[in-house]
Amino acid sequence: MQLEVIAIGGYEEVGRNMTAVNVDGEIVIFDMGIRLDRVMIHEDTDISKMHSLNLIEMGVIPNDTVMKHVEGEVKAIVLTHGHLDHIGAITKLAHRYNAPIIGTPYTLELVKREILSEKKFDVRNPLVTLNPGETKDLTPNLSLEFIRATHSIPDSVFAALHTPYGAILYANDFKFDNFPVVGERPDYRALKRLGKNGVICMISESTRVDHEGKTPSEIIAANLLKNDLLGTDNEGKGVVVTTFSSHIARIKSITEIAVKMDRIPILLGRSMMKYCGIAEDIGIVEFPEGTRMYGDPSAIDSALRTIAKEGKENYLLIVTGHQGEEGAVLSRMATNKTPYQFEKHDQVVFSADPIPNPINAAQRYMLESRLKLLGVRVFKGAHVSGHAAKEDHRDMIRWINAEHIIPSHGDFNLTASYTKLAEEEGYRLGEDVHLLRNGQCLSFERII
Template identity: 30%
Template sequence: MDFASPPFIDWQNPPAKDELRLIPIGGLGEFGMNALVVHTAKSLFLVDCGQLFPSEDQPGIDSIIPDFAYLEPFAERIDAVLLTHGHEDHLGALPYFLERWPVPVYGTAFTMGLLEGKLREHELWSPRHMHVVEDFAKVKVGRGEIQAEWIPVTHSIPDACAIALHTPWGVVVHTGDYKLDPSPVDGRLTGTARLTELGDQGVAVLLSDSTNILNTKPTPSEEECRGGLRDAFRATKGKLFTATFSSNIHRIQIFLDLAYEEGRKVCLLGRSMERNVTVARSLKRLALPDDLFIEPKEVPLFPPKKVAVLCTGSQGEEMAALQRILKGEVKGLKMVDGDRLLLSSRAIPGNEVSISRTLDTAARLGAETTLEGIGVVHATGHGHRPDSAAMISMVRPRHMVPVHGTYRNLKVHAQLAASMGYDKEHILFLDGGECLRLFKDGRVQEAGSVPVGKCFVDQGVDHMVDARVIHDRLILQEDGIVIATLVVDPDTGDLAAEPSILTRGFVVLNDDQAYSELLRLTVRNAFDEAPREIRKDRDLLVEFLRQSLRRTIRKTTQTRPVVVPMILETGGGEAPPPPAPAPRKRKR
């Protein structure tokens, strides 16, 4: 049970007529970017099409999406996208997918409401391609040979569903993200009776959420947050500032209920918060009085103890509404002594520093930030291990496939299935791109892999960037850049002037002028020593000079800045840039 790389299958040709392929092109071995390809001889469709948010070591990147290379040879067969729910890690890549392949998309009402806003931003909204499905609805996809069924599940967003695929190769159940909440805020329970019925009828494959498999405690209900949030309302003498995930409409409903009960007006802040609340209200997924909300400019008109602020920024995001509040950039809304800041969310790994900085800033402004005397204010939307065991017990699949999670999560989920009586042959432990084959005679096999990867989206230039660009950005961030400019006489091929050195973000230990002179001398000597065949080829000469400079810099400073030699010719109207400031000294 490991991630040893299997051989590539003949992925540029469609499956055989008696074969169904299930291929995860994201969401395995990591959290996010969930996407499953379902491929037959006739057609191909996706279950979810999500994005992954970048980490700090991916500067300038706004989003990471699956590489859709596998789909290219089958463009004419791509049939649809089926969505389990509306979180970004399940639908965030759709604008880039639909721009290339404008196929029908199916999802529940709130899911499609969120998608509409996203596609309108990208000028890709096409009502004729968007199809809203009800709970337990069945839709024919795959050129009519597969029937998809949406089964309600509880999660931290309205209208989440598992999807059951009724195929000639057997039933495949994809749980999406879920937990088994016995008392959901909106009263919409997981369709356990239908899942059990499918188990009775026979399920070939279960692909099940592994996000919280490491937690062995019972999964908390969302309703458990009501008591803790009520504590916070009653313990706060001034304004109560609360940041949470903008898609968690159930948490927002609890917050609005309590604000109404406690006689507080609510100020909503944050673009996604306002948009999602608008969508939820239009679909009757939120119930609240019309006069509950106020604008930021109206806040000073009410006593502080009569105001609650609900905003984005629970992860310390630099551009979120909470940061604008802390910086005093929201007119009419200040955080002061007597106020409280509450983060009603979990800390996503990697955000701990920014969250701590946010709380510290609020404390400096006089706000209370501790949870002393306050109960639970966050409940996960993903089931713990007992829920995973219950799902397996209900569905009773012949083959179990852990999805959505790191290697560790998938492995523990596989071990859970083994402890419930599944043998190794019926626990299918996949990595991204690995292919699962279903045959009409009931066989299910792991059978090689297809090319998968990631595409990096830089929305500043609105296109994909290569991984090498990210590598260069990291080097620039860490060690800076050194530009060496040489002016060459085109008639003689000799230098027409001494080389100049320009640096940015590059720091040296010793004498600045002396080090600049060393770099100039390195470039001059390298140019003079370059063989004739290299001097004749501009590209070869640039690379020769680059390598010479890199060796000198690495040997003398142990750093690896980006090195850019520039060769200009006299008489061409070009001149070298003015001499650069010498490198700054690095403090010992």
């Protein structure tokens, strides 16, 4: 028996996730993501034109050269959801493997867009759709099951690889949301069944494990938004909300509140148009009638011109730029680079937490300061995370009852916090909960 887990990326950072599992020479890769804060420090670089080896050196994509030392053949590349830290390196690495890319419909549509915008490599791996709740044979010995999860992007799954020795569960990323605004609640029954049948190893995210308690449902974010938007005297004023473009559930809530306010929801921004357009096209979401979206900067400016002319009190704008990113719609609006003029008592709602790194903090500070100088009323806090908190993880650990656990999706602080939690549940570091660094491999033949 040969069974090994190779930690390729995402074990020393939040970003560039990639893990390989080798079962008797048949390899399955989970995720191929980028690290966004490393992209940001190299501004003016067009990643689409860059070679993978340069990007590996810059720490932007996973260093998959470790795969050269792994004996076996890659049979599938499996994607759990469409966030860029999980799919963003597909265009740079997937062509090196003669294997299909398997994902849910929304994830694969996003992958197609990534491939279309790639200028350096020609990615021709077949794209194979697998829906949540379905199982697919990869080889006579291996099958892949997608179990419905909830996260901050639609169509997210847990991936269970069934092997002759038991299952390997890849749980990156998830929260347990019993009142999701888009899609259904997680498939708890499938998770518990998996645990009963025997899981050799669970690879779990650890991004929010050091937060006590349970991550609130998306319905709470919808209520916080209602509180900010319906509970404030914004009559006759401009109202702008900014959030993650891929957070379709959040955007749906905002558009529905706009209708309650008798305002037309307008989605503005290139990525807003991409993520929301695809979600609507494939039937994941239905925005209220009359919702409009614009992605191209000139189309955005012309829409803003019309809005300014017709009276901004008739509209609710949902825009990109919640981190203060230069060039995003909100920053352009705040610096008077669009035909929309902010005025005293206009309302801007940030429905996203700042991503904790100094670049983001500085950009977001500048944006908020600019808005306040213009007399804009700034609202923050209408947000809930898409990642499981400590007590969610505890439930997961108990249900899955894995023989071994590998925490991932975070630096040492986070994976160590997860390890502490696993120890509370009876695991022991180095025996059955394992801390891996990028490039390290854990072989189970010695342990089991």
